[in-house]
Amino acid sequence: MKWDIASHRDDKPAGRIRQKNEDIIIAAAEAEFAHNGFKGATMNNIAQRADLPKSNIHYYFKNKLQLYIEVLTNIIDLWDNALNDLDGDAEPGDALRAYITEKMRFSYEYPLASKVFAKEILSGAPRLAEYFNDDYQDWFNSKTHVFRRWAEQGKIDPVEPAHIVFLLWSSTQHYSDFEVQISAALGKKKLNKKDFEEATDVLCKIVIRGLGVKED
Amino acid sequence: MKWDIASHRDDKPAGRIRQKNEDIIIAAAEAEFAHNGFKGATMNNIAQRADLPKSNIHYYFKNKLQLYIEVLTNIIDLWDNALNDLDGDAEPGDALRAYITEKMRFSYEYPLASKVFAKEILSGAPRLAEYFNDDYQDWFNSKTHVFRRWAEQGKIDPVEPAHIVFLLWSSTQHYSDFEVQISAALGKKKLNKKDFEEATDVLCKIVIRGLGVKED
DNA sequence: GTCTATAGCCGGATAGAC
DNA sequence: GTCTATCCGGCTATAGAC
Structure with missing residues (x-):
């Protein structure tokens, strides 16, 4: 991959629940970032869009920037591959x-x-x-x-x-x-x-x- | 004008200092909104870009939304007229x-x-x-x-x-x-x-x- | 693995001295 | 007209109960 920012997601076992929740959160984050940009987006809004408690987001993703990078990576991968x-x-x-x-x-x-x-x-x-x-x-x-x-x-x-x-x-x-x-x-x-x-x-x-x- | 949101600027006398400061602030705000969007922008950053104390911004513009609307109006007027x-x-x-x-x-x-x-x-x-x-x-x-x-x-x-x-x-x-x-x-x-x-x-x-x- | 509670900080906005 | 001090709400992030 051209763009190699290390992801914590590679470090942990990808359990079935984890995978599902991460996907939900990334989709919610994508919508929130699309509407409000990186600085304007809030973890609170992402949690609400994902219908999960706020700290759950922090459990799966180290911080806001990390989550944002994951969303961007997903997007670029999608375009590159498809x-x-x-x-x-x-x-x-x-x-x-x-x-x-x-x-x-x-x-x-x-x-x-x-x-x-x-x-x-x-x-x-x-x-x-x-x-x-x-x-x-x-x-x-x-x-x-x-x-x-x-x-x-x-x-x-x-x-x-x-x-x-x-x-x-x-x-x-x-x-x-x-x-x-x-x-x-x-x-x-x-x-x-x-x-x-x-x-x-x-x-x-x-x-x-x-x-x-x-x-x- | 097609888009007639009332501006507080019409209500007050447009003194020389006032005019100059408002122009500086609007230019600073334009840069800040361009970089961080409406939600992501902060009055603090705008003040720093304008090289003015934060409360000065609040003196000239009622609030963040009002300032943003002024910036947008300026842009649309520019395009419409020029x-x-x-x-x-x-x-x-x-x-x-x-x-x-x-x-x-x-x-x-x-x-x-x-x-x-x-x-x-x-x-x-x-x-x-x-x-x-x-x-x-x-x-x-x-x-x-x-x-x-x-x-x-x-x-x-x-x-x-x-x-x-x-x-x-x-x-x-x-x-x-x-x-x-x-x-x-x-x-x-x-x-x-x-x-x-x-x-x-x-x-x-x-x-x-x-x-x-x-x-x- | 999940959620509540809260720390600690930064935001917008205002009061009031000068 | 200008600036300092400050309130208060909301933000990120984490500690710790379950």
């Missing part, structure tokens, strides 16, 4: 459509994860300093590589790949991070699956055409 | 280029404003409920109108205008809100003006081409 990269062997149009669709599905299914991460970065990412180290740059370069190759092969226009990646990230995450604003703009109470699919269509169309992909 | 809409009379390519350029300049010049607003929305916007009312939907519809007209005139492809607006918002704000992640990805300490200009170019190119604008 989100497929752009498929460099496929045609650009197909690969981009698949990638955008998948990112939008993540925005729809894990809105809290995206929000916790976003708030941490907005705060200047003081608790992710280790994560955003030199390795991160290498990891990022591996993401841009596919665009460079497509450009060399004349399959897309030659535009700076880094900014393409930022565009893909920003436009897709926006639908989970700014959902409140978007639904207010659309006059809806909440966005549903169809809204996300419509957005996915528009994004695919604009990005694929915008990059100059030759479609059949 | 950000031009898309020019429907111009050619789509020119209008879009002008709009994207201006939004990116705002991201570069007022990164804190964008962050405070973003955090509020990520939190579910409980302190902007009044702002995101029915009027907001009308205001938003006036933004999408220009795309509808261009589509009717055959000047751009017929794609759902709302999602075009969201794409413009998300892709430009991303550079100020997620600056830490972006600079880490690019291996820089901080983004400079040239980075923003490069990003502007890429965004203009992809969006204009992606919407099927006929360029000369």
